[in-house]
């Protein structure tokens with residue numbers, strides 16, 4: 001049983017508009033590696049070295065290998081209690097937005113409805129050149145990389161460094177943050193912008209800011225409540241209070 005502060009419980013009980021920003025940490029307990037963790041096969045690469053158009057142009061085979069490796073994992077894993085708690089939490093508020101930086105689709109699989117995927121979705125592909133969605137199966141065992149009719153290479157439909165976020169999702173995320181009376185940031189290192197700016201927007205507009213993370217981040221000093229621990233343990237405890 002977690003000992004939440006009376007101040008937080010009051011806000012939780014009276015909140016009408018809630019927004020949540022999630023990052024890779026929320027899927028860690030499902031077995032999906034975070035980006036900046038020290039564990040794992042791909043830890044020797046910084047995300048900037050793989051998640052960028054420059055990296056793709058330089059070595060598309062390496063970038064595809066990373067995405068294929070991650071797709072294989074995501075196919076096999078299941079949402080964890082943190083994902084399920086957020087899907088449940090949505091039902092308790094008049095307005096609820098789940099803003100995620102994750103591309104793994106686990107929030108949807110857990111049953112969340114109002115999801116804003118700021119960094120795309122790893123299951124989709126598009127053309128590197130013209131941006132057209134590519135719906136055919138891709139076979140990475142072929143010697144040549146898959147190509148679009150325009151001749152452009154096919155790439156995962158995710159947002160890389162230096163690329164803009166999907167406009168309507170980002171506008172809705174901004175709006176949800178600016179109008180929230182309670183904002184949770186869960187499992188994110190809060191260093192990648194513009195997503196990392198959303199908790200600050202929420203706070204500036206008067207939201208009560210809660211951070212859930214196993215360790216402090218640049219956001220911690222600004223949070224009204226820092227809940228240190230695993231999101232898969234803390235979020236279900238919060239939902240228990242909503243059910244009371």
Ligand code: BJW
Pocket residue numbers: 022023024025026028029034035036037047051101102103119158159160161162163164165186187188189190191192193194212213214215217229230231232
């Ligand atoms: C747990 C846990 C458990 C573990 N429970 N917690 C200088 C200043 C400001 C901005 C910039 C700058 N230089 C460049 C920029 C812009 C750049 C940026 O922000 N860079 C920073 C690194 C400085 N941003 C961009 O380029 C963005 N676009 C943009 O700005 O467009 C405008 C523009 C256009 C043209 C030119 C210039 C600007 C786009 C950013 C796209 C990020 N893409 C990625 C890859 C997505 C696809 C894919 O998945 O492959 O998104 S990178 C990667 O980082 C991924 C993530 O969504 C994102 C954030 O990472 P996240 O989710 O926070 O994960 P981690 O691993 O960092 O953290 C996990 C956390 O969980 C940790 O804190 C753990 O402690 C915690 N944790 N287990 C709770 N069980």
Ligand code: ZN
Pocket residue numbers: 127128129130131132148149150151152
């Ligand atoms: Zn094309």
